[in-house]
Amino acid sequence: MKKELSFFLVLLVIFMFHNNSTLNSYPFGSPGNKTGSIGDGGQNCMGCHYGSNIGVGGSISSNFLNNTYIPGNTYTLTLNAPSNYPNYGFEITAEDPVTGSNKGIFIITDNLNTKSIENSTSVTHTIDGTSQESWTFDWTAPGFASSSSSVKFYASIINGNGNGSNSGDTYCENSLTVFENTSSLSNEINRVYIYISENKIFINNFIDWIQISDLSGRVIYRDNKLIKGDKILIQSEKLHIVEFFSDEKYFSNKIYIQPTL
CATH class of the missing domain: 2.60.40.4060 (Reeler domain)
Structure with missing residues (x-):
């Protein structure tokens, strides 16, 4: 009886060691x-x-x-x-x-x-x-x-x-x-539609609709029907998201508004 019990315990230890070894690996x-x-x-x-x-x-x-x-x-x-x-x-x-x-x-x-x-x-x-x-x-x-x-x-x-x-x-x-990519605007947007200088956004082309918000999603400016020569003054100095429609296309990008000197 003792021999059978000892043999059983040995098998149990071997099984537990093997089971632990395989269960702790993750082939899936x-x-x-x-x-x-x-x-x-x-x-x-x-x-x-x-x-x-x-x-x-x-x-x-x-x-x-x-x-x-x-x-x-x-x-x-x-x-x-x-x-x-x-x-x-x-x-x-x-x-x-x-x-x-x-x-x-x-x-x-x-x-x-x-x-x-x-x-x-x-x-x-x-x-x-x-x-x-x-x-x-x-x-x-x-x-x-x-x-x-x-x-x-x-x-x-x-x-x-x-x-x-x-x-x-x-x-x-x-x-x-x-x-x-920290470039404030793509070349296409910068060249054709809007231009940023310090805390001002200058409109270079007709804009159907434009919205500017901070990174929390709070809208700080919204307008429509802007024409070339218009400008937008932004008071806060930080990163913003600008979104607008022009030429039946939607644009969205991150911009940095710099303080005035």
């Missing part, structure tokens, strides 16, 4: 908040996978122009893992690098290998995606009202050794910082 995707970012409290994949941390590894490629983004626009990113590992896993998120708040929304373009988590503020692998060395997805930048001066992408990558458990894997991380 990260459980979330494991990118090592500020918003994730510095937690990364090493909390569930046991192995070596090789530091910075892999890369993040994108179609950002000069590492800048325009609020509301959508961009394509590719996360590349180090080569020659049996399998992989990852999580990536985008945050304000100062506050750690999530920025923008991820859009899944490869449902077979990737999926969104955390209300589309992060992306991770699927079970099929563990055989990939790179993953591609889109990201829509925050709109004018919620944009910040920069956004940092934090990526956490597990390089699996293929033993079916969470032991013996290696971990690496990567990041990419992009900055909001």
